[in-house]
Amino acid sequence: MTNEATVKSGHQKSEAGKRLSTIMFSDYVNLHQRARDGAFVVWIAIVVPAELFAGFDNVVYGVPESHAAMSAGKGVGPLQCEKAERLGYSLDLCSYARIDLGTAFDGGKDSPTMGLPKPHLIVSNNNNCSLLVKWFDIYHRTWNVPHFLLDVPFCYEPQSARDLDYIVAQYRDLIRTIETLSGQTFHIERVREALEHTRDALASWKRFLKTAASRPAGLTVFDSFVQMAPFLTSRGTKTLAEHYRLLAEETEENIAKGVFPVPNERYRLLWDNIAPWHQLSKMSSRLASLDANLIAASYTYCMGSLEGEFDLYAYDGGDPLRYLARTQNFSICPHGMTLRFQAMRRAIDALGIDGVIFASNRSCKVYSVMQMDLLKRVTSELGIPAVMIDVDHADVRKYSEEQAFTRIEALLELIEARRKEPKSLPGRPA
């Protein structure tokens, strides 16, 4: 147990938190302003490599999924979902999609950012989430906006050289498409520069996440969830690199000063799925009251890594398109179970995880449909207790806090019981 005299709670808004608000506000204001001033506007899926747009003089991008997450976090998720449902979109569809459709077809009303400026081009991909292609097709059909699809093979195993070439060829098509539609010329050296910022940002991001290895952990996963946001809206910028550097430094300084988000941390947990955006504050507080800390998430540790890995895969200054293609599968959803399990094992070992919460999320089948077997593998092969709860990432109407916490508390009891066993499981400290 940590000496409570030297430990302070870190729940007050940190400098990094304040800076984050400023960056996000600035990103959305800038997006709307530049769009009004005639910039070429692209809407992208979250894993479309935004550094490519830095290669043009005046291309800006909006990220509907990021906007939907923010809307859910600000409490307007159900309101926007209901608008989409009234238009005929089923309650069974992804809640990000329903929030986005509800927002877009209501002209940005009730959005924390006034929605997104209307696009000149929509770019989706099918490796992170293939339903997103259908979602973006709705705008393509309704507004007659071109829709460019990046076709990226799913990774049951690490990406093949042939698949990498295939992705690079599609980037070249995308660049030509934007040049044609926008009348602007592409400059590869600017993408290289953007990638250098991304490299620095991701190195700091990994540093930040590794503060979870401290006991107590230097962060909660809720910090990392919210701090992901500028990676989606400011990717490839010096601002992002600087922000993540300060975030890592601030978190390391807090550890040195004995400031921890869950000072009495007794249970170190890992989260598997998208963040429960509507529950960040409530879940964080309730877990802390149980001396439990979610210190890692597959959703956040994948940033900056290759499929199946936990450590940083840094840009080496080479061909920007090949680096972007190699990291096109960085997020968890394009990974098969074997790769996900491999990365999770590495996270568990690196951070000293006591238990895993699998958040079964009916809005995100691609993340969730394999968790039952993944859970079995974590418990049987790693000897780590795990539990599955039902959470929709953005639609609070599909979440029951009491049901979730009944299971989470059972998980904590199981961890406690394991600790009292006379002999620990092989390879696992009691």
Added chain:
Amino acid sequence: MKNIAENIKKFKDRGRKVVGCFPLYPPLELFHALDLTPITLWGLRDFIPRVEHSDRHIQPYACSVARRLLEFVFAESGAALDGLFMYNACDTLRNLPEIIDCGLADVGRALPIFKMHLPMVPPAQPEWPAYLRERIERLIRDLEQAYRVTFSPEKFRQSVALHREMRELAKSLETRVAEGFLNYGEFSRITTEGWFTCVEDQILVLRKALRDEVGAENALARKSRRVVVSGILPPPRRMIRDLENAGVTVVGNDVASQNRALYYSPPLTDNPVDYYVDFYQRHYPCTTLLYTADRRVFAIRELVSGVQAQGVVFVGEKFCEYEYFEFPHLDRVLKNMGVRTLFLDVSIDDDEHAAAQATRIETFAELLDSAGAGGFHDQ
């Protein structure tokens, strides 16, 4: 057909290895040419009533197609399979190969699973054909190695001819439905069972159906209450009966396992690479083939106009996002054409809602008699 397992046994008794394929548009001719018998594991509703094995591996919010597919492979009925083939489709199906590995390991079994990435970019993009060519060539090599068979261009040509004949016969049968000489229920039964048999047997069944006009006694050449049904699966039998009882005639279909799958056959060739580039490029638009999206609305409009349908019944397979994202737009398009629409959810426990759906179908049928357009949603 009572039992798919019996069918598989029949093929194996003939000395053929049987490969279960999913989703709907696998390269059937290629398997057949390699002396393998492909069966398409789609539409198992009538054969797999319960999913208890599957429920240990996949959440209940996966569609019934995936849950029944897993059940079939895990249960004894799937034990006779010699392999599985899948290409990339939706977010649920792409996770199935490794779930299948886990489930089979639980019962001490294993199966080779062949996976192929089908390009989803618009076929006009230059990298599309080259990538697909390499995938097909690799698949041939993998199958040759796994089953110790050798690809023969001549056999491939013969296989293409057989599959062309099967599709042409199925289309002729569908025309009989549109003309009112065959009821849709019979057409649906015949085509659904066709997925679980070999192409030679399918041809025999289709020829007989055309000759005998099976189901003709129940068919009616109505000029009113004519509808098209749409979905990734045909309506369940009881829903087809409800439609017929309500005086509705199904005169066309936009069903993935029927018209969408049977519509197009490339020309005869002994070159599988050219064949499949053509096959997938020109495939009838389907929600599961992302690159066909721009052609899909046009195809639906053409189909509805061609058979002079007054309405479209969308049979939504619950949790199939690909289909559900398109419904509101198609609804608007059809309304603008003066065509009425009905949306019905079908889920794994759909019998619980059968009575309510029958009532909606009756109301919809009455609406078809009235002038003007409008949607009638099953919400």
